[in-house]
Amino acid sequence: MxxxxxxxxxxxxxxxxxxxxxxxxxxxxxxxxxxxxxxxxxxxxxxxxxxxxxxxxxxxxxxxxxxxxxxxxxxxxxxxxxxxxxxxxxxxxxxxxxxVASLLEVGTGFHPELTGRENIFMNGAILGMSRAEIRKKFDEIVAFAEVEKFIDTPVKRYSSGMYVRLAFAVAAHLExxxxxxxxxxxxxxxxxxxxxxxxxxxxxxxxxxxxxxxxxxxxxxxxxxxxxxxxxxxxxxxxxxxxxxxxxxxxKGIASDGSVDFTKDGRAHGDETARILHARMTNEEGGIVTESLINRSVIIEMEYEITLSEAKVSPNFLFYTSEGVCAFMSSDVSIDPKSDLKKEKGIYRAKCILPANFLNQDTYYIGLALTTPMTQKVHFYEKEVLQLNVVDPLDNVETRGQIPVRIPGVVRPLLRWECEKIS
Amino acid sequence: MGIPNVGYSISRPMTNNPQTIIRPSIGLAYLDLREIWRYRDLLFMLAAREIQLRYKQTAFGVVWAVLQPLLPAAIFAVIFGLFAKLPSNGSPYLLFVFTGTMIWNLFSQAITRAGNSLVGNANLISKVYFPRIIVPLSSVGAVLFDFLITGLILVALMIVYRMPPGLNILLFPAFLLLALVTAIGISLWLSALNVKYRDFMYAMPFLVQVWLYATPVVYASSLIPQKYRWIYSINPAVGFVEGFRWSVLGRGTLSASMLFVSAGVAAVTLVTGLIYFRTTERKFADVI
Missing domain, CATH: 3.40.50.300 (P-loop containing nucleotide triphosphate hydrolases)
Incomplete structure (x- = not known):
């Protein structure tokens, strides 16, 4: 055979x-x-x-x-x-x-107006299961997703966690x-x-x-x-x-080249309001990096074009850990929280400095976005555009001292401690 | 090796493992009816979802399915029947125009919805494989549901006007089938074209509007001079509209030659539509 x-x-x-x-x-x-x-x-x-x-x-x-x-x-x-x-x-x-069955994207065919039950059948059918097959596995799917109580509620009322769990559960029970x-x-x-x-x-x-x-x-x-x-x-x-x-x-240094040119493929990465042109990670000297020591700062740079005048677009990014946990999100609104961010047409560059002694050692996946904060309209978003390896050199690291083991946590900030002998 | 479980397992013989060969297709793609049959559950569920979603968050719900052909029929009855006095072959004009709008609505709704169906389900098409033809077919199926509900109104009208159907009614399924064949043929063309050229999305409402007046919905075909009727019936909608009306009301202008022309055009549309759909289908995920 x-x-x-x-x-x-x-x-x-x-x-x-x-x-x-x-x-x-x-x-x-x-x-x-x-x-x-x-x-x-x-x-x-x-x-x-x-x-x-x-x-x-x-x-x-x-x-x-x-x-x-x-x-x-x-x-x-x-x-x-x-x-x-x-x-x-x-x-x-x-x-x-x-x-063959694929889990190219969980929840394909999920419709917010339909209940969990209806979506299970719909999604199962899309993935190629027969109705009889789904019926047989129905209880198992619901139990796996841990959504028993909400199975007859429209999924638009689900939390995103529940939504993803249900979607994965259906796919995981394909055979x-x-x-x-x-x-x-x-x-x-x-x-x-x-x-x-x-x-x-x-x-x-x-x-x-x-x-x-x-x-x-x-x-x-x-x-x-x-x-x-x-x-x-x-x-x-x-x-x-x-x-x-x-x-x-x-x-081989192909993990990520620390610099992405979005203009290369000739497509517009964005919409009629704004689009992204370049993204890169550099060290303090301006050299492109994909890896940084834990006690060095890294600069995230985004170049984007505003194609609609008076657009209130804010560049921002999301850091995910290698386990998929969102570590943090940051945007240029922090320059001036009172600003309405109104921008003229043109090409802009936004830089953000991630300080030394901030992230823990890990591989971080950086998703970039251009958003209008007021309306939450997303003009551009792509996950994992950049990938940053934060490396702990072990010696002379302020946040490590003499600790010999892996230090837990998403971040590893250098905080101020005050200690004194009181008796 | 373990006990064979309910699903697939290695202890199953190889013959149960479907072999798929993935390679660039060349020439005309044939229609894989077996595969469509395998996905029949998806077809029904997509149709059911469309029906469900259409009437969710509406106060009147399914009543809209009834109102949609009834309101235009009433308006047509006033304008064309009462004021313009268009001929109706001796039937009460309201009943005459209602039968017309009813089957016309089935057709026009089917081609509009199915025409936009692939684009509307773009996320499905770019993420999962299934026979793409399921999508426009399910839209046609959802519209068929509305049609059957409107049938109740027709029955009510026929009781009010004391016009019981004759033996002709036995041919009703044949004309319904002809309407569906025509609708599916046109839908295959429109939906596939729409994937590549979104212009069709905008052109469709006009197309439907013009087509309505080229079809004996508000008037009878008897309005058309005899010698031009065969040209007139190149419009495939002529056949099933007149045919449906004839089967319900027992009167009409439909001649065998007109029916043959219309049915022939419908068949050609279906066959060419299938060929066009199947050959462009492989590029759907890339261009949608």
Missing amino acids: DDVVIRAEKLSKAYDIRHSVQVNRYSTIQETLLSLPKKLFGKHQTTERFWALKEVSFEVRRGDRVGIIGRNGAGKSTLLKLLTKITEPTSGQAIINGR PEILLVDEVLAVGDAHFQKKCLGKMEDVSKNEERTVLFVSHNMPMISSLCETCILLHEGRILRMGATSEVIQAYYS
């Missing part, structure tokens, strides 16, 4: 990217009108082929748990989309033996031979995450199911997967034992 459940042979996927020539930059009505015919007939566009995935070949055996790692845009999600038939390859092929998981465990509280991990481990160990797991969370990958595939710019850079691949990921 052939035990290979997935065989990918030179799998490739190309996207034709249209570069619109400065569509949003027309300054006069006349110019806009003149460009209209061009716009209508598409002549202002130049197309460029972008290979999201290029000749990727690999084999996965029954019961394997394979991690897929790589930077944003390395082709991880494209690979999963091809394997789940959401989109078609441009060339190459993959042969899959067995039923495919091959489960593809994309970054879904970055949500939910630690307790529930652990439960999900346990469930996934169970699934593959006891039931010989195959799991392909895309994540940025290296601790999670290394605890869950025996083998790993490292993708870089659409190609497989390395494949093998998880620890080696993770090491390659970090040592």
Whole structure:
């Protein structure tokens, strides 16, 4: 019996990217009108082929748990989309033996107006379960999600934790031979995450199911997967034992280059009000970094364009720990809390200094956003744009002193202590 | 190796493992009816969700399903029946126009909703695989539900006017089927085109408006000179509107040749719609 459940042979996927020539930059009505015919007939566009995935070949055996790692845009999600038939390859092929189910995003098809019960059936059907199958598993799903009391309440009244739990529970009770998981465990509280991990481990160990797991969370990958595939710019850079691949990921300096150019792919990253152009992390000297010592400061820099005058846009970012816990959020409103943030059209740069002795040692994933704080309208948001490794050099660290073990906590601030002998 | 559990397990023979080959498709894609059948639960649930959501947070609820064809029919009855005195082949004008609007509404609502259905479910399409045709089909299904409810009003009107249906009513399912076939054909075209060219979203209301007047809803086909009627019936809606009315009221202008032309156009639309949908479907997730 052939035990290979997935065989990918030179799998490739190309996207034709249209570069619109400065569509949003027309300054006069006349110019806009003149460009209209061009716009209508598409002549202002130049197309460029972008290979999201290029000749990727690999084999996965029954019961394997394979991690897929790589930077944003390395082709991880494209690979999963091809394997789940959401989109078609441009060339190459993959042969899959067995039923595939994907957890590309938990809660796909959830509708806020429908009750938990209705959403379970809906979501299950979308994921390919029959009604009979869902009915059989219904109680198990509800119990796993811990939402028994609210099962007949519209999910719009759920807390976000409940929502995610329910969504994951439905997907976790699918019974495919091959489960593809994309970054879904970055949500939910630690307790529930652990439960999900346990469930996934169970699934593959006891039931010989195959799991392909895309994540940025290296601790999670290394605890869950025996083998790993490292993708870089659409190609497989390395494949093998998880620890080696993770090491390659970090040592080759591709974990993150500390600088992201959003203008590169020709798409507008944002909406008609504002869009992001660049993001980078630097040290105090201005050099781009991806790693920082715990007692050095790091500067987060965002360049963005305001394309609507008088926009009240505020750049901000969110720091997530490697376990997916949001460490903090910060925005430029703190410059002047009384300001209405009104900005003219133009290109702006925002810098934020993260002080030394602030974050603990960990890998932090930084999501960037452009938001209008008053209306909470999000013009741009992308998670995990930047990735910062905070390293503890152990010696001469004020917050460590002579402590020999790992110091717990999301942050590790240098606080002022006053001690005196009082008797 | 353990006891086989209720789900899939390794002790199951390989033959139960469906093999999927993922590769670029070439040429015309054929219609995989077996796969659609496998996803029938999703089809019903999407339709049920659409019905549920449509009437949630409305004070009148399903009453709207009844009012939607009844109100325009009443207005048409006043304007075209009372003032303009359009011919109605001897039936009471209200009943005449109501049968027309009822089946017309099924068609126009189906193509409008189904036409926008893929774009409206963009998040599903870019995240999960299932036969995409399920989406427009479920919209048509949801509209069919409204149609069946309006049927109650028709029965009530027929009682009021003391016009029991004749034997013609036996052909009613055939004409309903023709209406659905036409609606699905057009929906496949519109929904697939809409994914790539959102222009159709804006053009659709006008299309429906113009189409209404090109269809014997408020007037009878007898208004059209005999020799042009076959050209007139290239509009596939002519066949099922006149046919439906004939099956309910027992009177009409429908000739066999008109019906054949309309049904032929409907069949061609369905086949070409299926081909177009299937060939563009593989790009949906990339362009939506």
